[in-house]
Amino acid sequence: MSRDGLPIATYDFGEAEGLDERAPTVLAVHGFASSARANWLATGWVRELGRAGVRVIALDQRGHGASGRPHESEAYSMQALVDDVVDVLDTYMIDECAYVGYSLGARVGWHAALEIPERLTRLVLGGIPDGDPLTRFRVDEARAFVDHGTPVGDRLTQAYLTMAGGVAGNDLAALVALVGGMRGGLQPDPADPPQQPVLFATGSEDSIIEKSRALAAATPQGEFIEIPRRNHFNAPVAREFRQAGVEFVTRD
Numbered sequence: 001m002s003r004d005g006l007p008i009a010t011y012d013f014g015e016a017e018g019l020d021e022r023a024p025t026v027l028a029v030h031g032f033a034s035s036a037r038a039n040w041l042a043t044g045w046v047r048e049l050g051r052a053g054v055r056v057i058a059l060d061q062r063g064h065g066a067s068g069r070p071h072e073s074e075a076y077s078m079q080a081l082v083d084d085v086v087d088v089l090d091t092y093m094i095d096e097c098a099y100v101g102y103s104l105g106a107r108v109g110w111h112a113a114l115e116i117p118e119r120l121t122r123l124v125l126g127g128i129p130d131g132d133p134l135t136r137f138r139v140d141e142a143r144a145f146v147d148h149g150t151p152v153g154d155r156l157t158q159a160y161l162t163m164a165g166g167v168a169g170n171d172l173a174a175l176v177a178l179v180g181g182m183r184g185g186l187q188p189d190p191a192d193p194p195q196q197p198v199l200f201a202t203g204s205e206d207s208i209i210e211k212s213r214a215l216a217a218a219t220p221q222g223e224f225i226e227i228p229r230r231n232h233f234n235a236p237v238a239r240e241f242r243q244a245g246v247e248f249v250t251r252d
Contacts, residue, residue: 001087002062002068002080002083002084002087003083003087004075004080004083006062006067006068006070006075006084007067007068008059008060008062008067008068008084008087008088009036009059009060009065009066009067010036010057010058010059010060010088010091010092011036011037011041011056011057011058011059012055012056012057012092013040013041013046013050013055013056013057013058014050014054014055014056014057016050017050017051017055019050019053019054019055020055021055021092021093021094023053023054023055024053024054024055024097024098024249024250025054025055025056025057025094025097025098026049026054026055026056026057026097026098026099026100026249027057027058027059027085027088027089027094027097027098027099027100027120028040028045028046028056028057028058028099028100028101028105029058029059029061029085029099029100029101029102029105029106029108029109030058030060030061030064030065030101030102030104030105031101031102031103031104031105031106031127031236032103032104032164032175032178033064033160033163033164033167033170033175034064034102034103034167035060035064035065035066035167036058036059036060036065037065038167039102039105039236040056040058040100041058043236043237043242044237044239044242045100045236045242045245046058048242048243048246049246049249052246052250053250054098054246054249054250057088057092057094057097059084059085059088061081061084061104061105061108062075062076062080062081062084062178063075063076063171063174063175063177063178064170064174064175065169069171069173069174070174070177071171071173071174071177072177072181073177073178073180073181074181075177075181076177076178076180076181076182077181077182077185077186078107078108078111078182078185078186079111079185079186080181081104081108082108082111082112082115085108085109085112086112086115086116089116089119094119095119096118096119096120096121097119097120097121098120098121098122098123098124098249099112099113099120099122099123099124100123100124100126100245100249101123101124101125101126101128102126102127102235102236103126103127103128103232106125106126106127106128107128107187107188109123109125110123110125110128110188110193110194111186111188113194113196113198114192114194117194117195117196120196121196121197122196122197122198122199122248122249122251123194123196123197123198123199124198124199124201124244124245124248124249125198125199125200125201126200126201126202126227126235126236126241126245127201127202127203127206127208127212127232127235128188128200128202128208128212128215129188129208129211129212129215130187130188130189130190130211130214130215131187131188131211132183132184132187133208134160134179134182134183135183136154136156136157137154137156137157137160137179137183138152138153138154138156138157139176139179139180139183141153141154141157142157142160142161142172142176142179143176143180145161146172146173146176147173163233188215190214190215190218191218193215193218193219193220193222194219195220195221196221197221197222197223197248197251198216198219198221198222198223199222199223199224199225199244199245199248200212200213200215200216200219200222200223200224200225201224201225201226201227201235201241201244201245202224202226202227202235203226203227203229203230203231203232203234203235203238204226204227204228204229204230205229205230205231206230206231206232206235207232208232209226212224223248225240225241225244227240227241228240
């Protein structure tokens with residue numbers, strides 16, 4: 001349970017690999033409109049981290065998967081998502097671990113690294129730019145579509161709704177509330193980066209790549225890899241990304 005009373009679904013994928021709480025651990029946090037299973041299990045990340053002897057703990061972020069899905073924007077903020085990460089670590093009694101996040105999960109990881117630097121030893125942050133990537137998302141049009149089926153005129157908003165609606169089990173009202181709650185909130189600031197080792201990774205076909213590269217350059221122990229021939233939506237399945245991420249989190 002989160003500190004504000006929402007159920008947060010968590011997964012200890014290490015059990016399938018015969019790993020226990022003494023194994024090196026990665027906390028894996030998925031992107032917008034995805035889930036722990038879709039982002040990490042179905043893409044091969046859990047399998048390859050397990051083969052490397054790493055226990056994977058993952059969660060469905062609030063509004064996603066099997067976690068609570070409030071429809072009020074007040075339930076969503078960057079601080080609330082970071083608090084959920086801390087609550088999961090506390091529940092599993094994990095003092096320190098590595099962190100792997102993609103897109104929204106990467107943004108949460110950036111802020112979690114600043115808030116609990118002693119607990120997140122190194123991070124892999126995929127598909128993360130500075131600034132707010134959803135400033136052009138028309139929350140009013142999205143809510144009218146969800147509530148009344150009103151056609152959406154804004155192309156970007158329609159693209160996000162189509163993507164989110166194409167994933168079985170997604171709750172569009174909750175996801176629209178999440179966007180509304182997070183807009184104008186905490187954003188990655190190149191002037192205040194994490195001090196831990198951080199691997200940034202972005203697809204070569206992703207429009208945010210230069211902003212992601214800039215965040216890596218601003219991070220004292222930042223590294224950057226370009227994922228060839230991948231965009232924002234298919235980068236998590238790339239073998240190059242998985243291999244680089246596993247090598248980074250297991251590096252001495």
